[in-house]
Amino acid sequence: MEASPLCPRCREPFQKGSLLEVKVHICSQCEGLLVKQGVLLTLIERLIESIDFQGHGNQKRSNSGEFHSVERCPLCESKMESFGYMGDDSATISQCIMCYETWIENGRIIDMASMLYRSKRIIEKNNSALEKFKSQAVKIDSDNYFVAGFLLGLIVGGE
Numbered sequence: 001m002e003a004s005p006l007c008p009r010c011r012e013p014f015q016k017g018s019l020l021e022v023k024v025h026i027c028s029q030c031e032g033l034l035v036k037q038g039v040l041l042t043l044i045e046r047l048i049e050s051i052d053f054q055g056h057g058n059q060k061r062s063n064s065g066e067f068h069s070v071e072r073c074p075l076c077e078s079k080m081e082s083f084g085y086m087g088d089d090s091a092t093i094s095q096c097i098m099c100y101e102t103w104i105e106n107g108r109i110i111d112m113a114s115m116l117y118r119s120k121r122i123i124e125k126n127n128s129a130l131e132k133f134k135s136q137a138v139k140i141d142s143d144n145y146f147v148a149g150f151l152l153g154l155i156v157g158g159e
């Protein structure tokens, strides 16, 4: 029997499940996620559809903090590379160079959805003034949003 992969932060066994019908491994302690690179955008787009970002707009995230990079893939133990999602270091993720599993720390998937939501909305709102809006978005993106237990609430199925 295959040993269950462990969360690189908590050393808890990951739970397998699906988040908005995208297969993930999730840590029930820290809500860290492992998602395949190929479905990450799908997941983020589904999160955008599910979250009322305007409604949550003024809530600060209480658990955002320093990013902890992960050196070794929890699934295949190959090297992982870390980079900022959309070039933003406040949403750093680690990706396995072999199996493309992507480690996303607690709640950062929400930040990533927020970033993509904002950039899409900005483009829709005013294409011609995109450059001007981009410089404003940098300030807006430094706000973090806290959606307590949101990820765990969306998990269905599992093993």
Ligand SMILES: [Zn+2]
Binding pocket: 007, 008, 009, 010, 011, 012, 027, 028, 029, 030, 031, 032
């Ligand atoms: Zn964990």
Ligand SMILES: [Zn+2]
Binding pocket: 073, 074, 075, 076, 077, 078, 096, 097, 098, 099, 100, 101
């Ligand atoms: Zn891997």
